[in-house]
């Protein structure tokens with residue numbers, strides 16, 4: 001595996017300080033060294049630098065639109081460059097609004113993507129449906145062809161072009177979906193395996209069905225967007241929006257092992273690690289170590305050795 005790493009120390013898609021520390025924490029936990037030790041070629045492209053945006057007043061319900069739009073435009077260029085260099089891209093967040101730039105940049109290099117979104121949340125509110133105005137709960141709405149007509153004009157967002165079809169998306173781990181989001185998922189017929197389905201089917205069946213579904217017509221490159229809050233808070237408490245009843249560590253890792261063996265992983269995000277949301281050092285390290293192990297699973301680390 002040839003891996004290109006990008007750090008995106010950005011937090012303005014949500015209100016809590018600390019998530020911008022995610023990239024440095026994940027690197028300090030030895031991600032690069034561990035990937036190399038398991039046989040990966042790794043190039044660390046460093047961190048995206050983000051412009052200071054002043055007077056970034058909310059627009060309607062949308063908070064920090066200018067900063068989020070600008071950050072994602074820069075991230076998009078960085079991801080595009082990593083893909084053009086021929087690597088599988090790993091984007092370290094930062095909050096989940098960064099999926100806008102990550103998926104845009106990936107799609108610029110790889111036409112036809114499938115998206116596997118592992119998260120307690122669907123992150124598919126539009127600016128008009130969001131109950132909080134936090135853009136980390138909205139990224140998918142800017143990316144999906146079928147929602148384009150529902151997205152108002154926002155400053156620094158005009159560069160964004162929808163690049164994913166509803167039929168090419170699978171959610172895993174859902175357990176905190178807003179009513180309007182559920183309406184959108186149902187209306188668009190988007191495939192989702194909530195924690196109910198994970199319990200009913202078991203994670204191996206979920207992954208088998210997920211891959212059959214996204215590969216049903218043609219084998220598309222996979223964009224895996226992994227929100228650490230998909231895992232149960234007993235494993236990853238240091239995150240902005242923890243939700244009980246999450247994936248076990250084993251289920252979380254199984255997802256990455258299964259995605260890896262498809263050979264189709266083309267880019268991934270690891271987002272929402274926030275050290276300030278951990279009450280103890282142990283809580284922080286448990287969260288960071290889980291993030292590292294999930295990424296390692298994407299690039300061939302097997303529990304059998």
Ligand SMILES: CN[C@](CCCC[B-](O)(O)O)(CCN1CCCCC1)C(=O)O
Pocket residue numbers: 095096097119120121122123125130131132133134136137138176177178227229240241272
């Ligand atoms: C479920 N939707 C939320 C959370 C988004 C989490 C973003 B992620 O990147 O961490 O997944 C929450 C909306 N609820 C907040 C509490 C009151 C009810 C609405 C939102 O703000 O849109």
Ligand SMILES: [Mn+2]
Pocket residue numbers: 119120121227229230241
């Ligand atoms: Mn989430």
Ligand SMILES: [Mn+2]
Pocket residue numbers: 182186
């Ligand atoms: Mn339903």
Ligand SMILES: [Mn+2]
Pocket residue numbers: 096119121123136227
């Ligand atoms: Mn998310």
